[in-house]
Amino acid sequence: MPEGHTVHRIANEFNELFGGKVLRVDSPQGRFADARLVNGQKLIRASAVGKQMFLHFGEDLVLRIHLGIYGKWQFHRGVAPEVIGQVRARFAIKGITAELRGPTVCEVIDSTALAVVSKRLGPDPLNPDPVGAEFERFAARVKKSSTAIGLLLMNQEVISGIGNVYRAEILFRARINPHLPGAALKPKQLRAIWDDSVMLLNVGVVHGVMITRDEFLAEDPGKAERNWVYKREGQPCRKCRKKIVLEIAAGRKLYFCPGCQR
DNA sequence: TACTCATGAGCAA
DNA sequence: TGCTCCTGAGTAG
Numbered sequence: 001m002p003e004g005h006t007v008h009r010i011a012n013e014f015n016e017l018f019g020g021k022v023l024r025v026d027s028p029q030g031r032f033a034d035a036r037l038v039n040g041q042k043l044i045r046a047s048a049v050g051k052q053m054f055l056h057f058g059e060d061l062v063l064r065i066h067l068g069i070y071g072k073w074q075f076h077r078g079v080a081p082e083v084i085g086q087v088r089a090r091f092a093i094k095g096i097t098a099e100l101r102g103p104t105v106c107e108v109i110d111s112t113a114l115a116v117v118s119k120r121l122g123p124d125p126l127n128p129d130p131v132g133a134e135f136e137r138f139a140a141r142v143k144k145s146s147t148a149i150g151l152l153l154m155n156q157e158v159i160s161g162i163g164n165v166y167r168a169e170i171l172f173r174a175r176i177n178p179h180l181p182g183a184a185l186k187p188k189q190l191r192a193i194w195d196d197s198v199m200l201l202n203v204g205v206v207h208g209v210m211i212t213r214d215e216f217l218a219e220d221p222g223k224a225e226r227n228w229v230y231k232r233e234g235q236p237c238r239k240c241r242k243k244i245v246l247e248i249a250a251g252r253k254l255y256f257c258p259g260c261q262r
Numbered sequence: 263t264a265c266t267c268a269t270g271a272g273c274a275a
Numbered sequence: 276t277g278c279t280c281c282t283g284a285g286t287a288g
Contacts, residue, residue: 003269031281051270069270070282086282102282104270156271163269210269230269251276252270 002067004161005204007048008126010073012205014046014055014091014098017075021093028087034108035089038063049121050160052105060110064117068104075099124160125197126205139190142182149185150178151250153193161201165230168255169212170196172228177261178254213238229255 025039041057048054055063065071080090080097089100100106109117122141123134141158142149152158153167162170171178174192176185185193203217204210211217211226220226228238233246233255242259 006269066270068281069268070280071270072282088281104272104281154270165269253268 002051002069002071003163003166003201003204003210004048004050004124004126005201005210006208007051007053007067007161008201008205009208011046011048011053013075014043014053017096017098018043018091018093019045024092025089027089028083032089032106034063034106037061037108048124049118049127050124050156051163052117052121052160054114062109062111062114064105064107064109064114065100065103066105068102070101071103072101073098074101120157121160122156122158125194126161126201135191135194138194139187142185142190145182147182148179148249149176149182149193150254150256152182154250154252159194159197162197164252164254165210165227166197166200166204166212168230169210169227170200172257172261173212175260175262178249178256229257231255 020042022040022042023038025035027033027035038055038057038061041061044056044058046053046055051066053065055065057063076097076099078095080092086101087099088103088106091098091100123129123137127134129135138159142152145152150167150171153162153170154164170193173196174189176189176193200210200212207220209220209226211220212228213221213226216225229244232244235244236242237244237257237259240257240259242257245256245258247254
């Protein structure tokens with residue numbers, strides 16, 4: 001389930017399991033030829049910005065991974081399992097194997113390329129920022145845009161780590177119509193979106209699933225109860241009982257409540 | 263077995 | 276806006 005919370009969880013797991021260790025890296029599928037560049041190297045640390053994960057093996061030896069819509073990680077304890085299906089990359093130390101399937105990006109880059117990628121990424125609600133500069137960057141970017149807020153939240157240059165589920169849920173929680181242009185948002189609404197993103201993504205990191213209903217933030221109630229509007233088209237809104245609407249916006253499914261989000 | 267769908271994003275037009 | 280790529284799960288027949 002690759003929105004930002006998943007990627008941060010995986011980066012944390014990599015730091016715990018593989019940080020400071022020499023990794024065996026290969027590509028059973030054969031489509032990750034750069035595996036040889038990092039095979040036998042020590043992992044200094046893993047980091048995440050939005051939906052991108054970076055494995056730092058050296059100043060100029062960074063593995064960039066983006067799961068895209070289908071990418072998945074699986075961790076195995078004990079003896080490395082037999083390869084089943086399309087495994088793009090495998091990372092292993094004695095007793096632990098991490099398998100990567102279906103990523104959009106899995107490439108080795110140097111510090112220059114890393115700087116280019118990083119510069120393109122908007123503020124990440126999961127990266128701590130005590131002075132509030134990240135919020136200011138997000139707010140400034142939204143305020144100067146006439147694009148609908150529903151599209152801006154999906155733009156990783158505006159805010160990184162938000163995907164289709166969080167987009168729909170955060171706007172519902174803020175009672176903001178997704179068609180409202182960014183420039184029309186009030187400072188209070190921008191603050192609400194940012195603060196809620198910080199809170200919800202952190203909850204996502206803890207649970208590993210996207211829970212957005214306050215009454216369930218401490219415990220996963222199961223798929224059917226987790227969210228307010230996502231994948232609930234035609235069903236009554238949990239607050240106002242109006243039917244949840246599904247529209248296609250920029251090729252993606254956009255869910256909202258026409259009653260609560262006027 | 264065949265088809266559809268999905269939490270993403272780059273690119274051309 | 277539409278097309279493309281990546282992979283596996285779920286469903287229809």
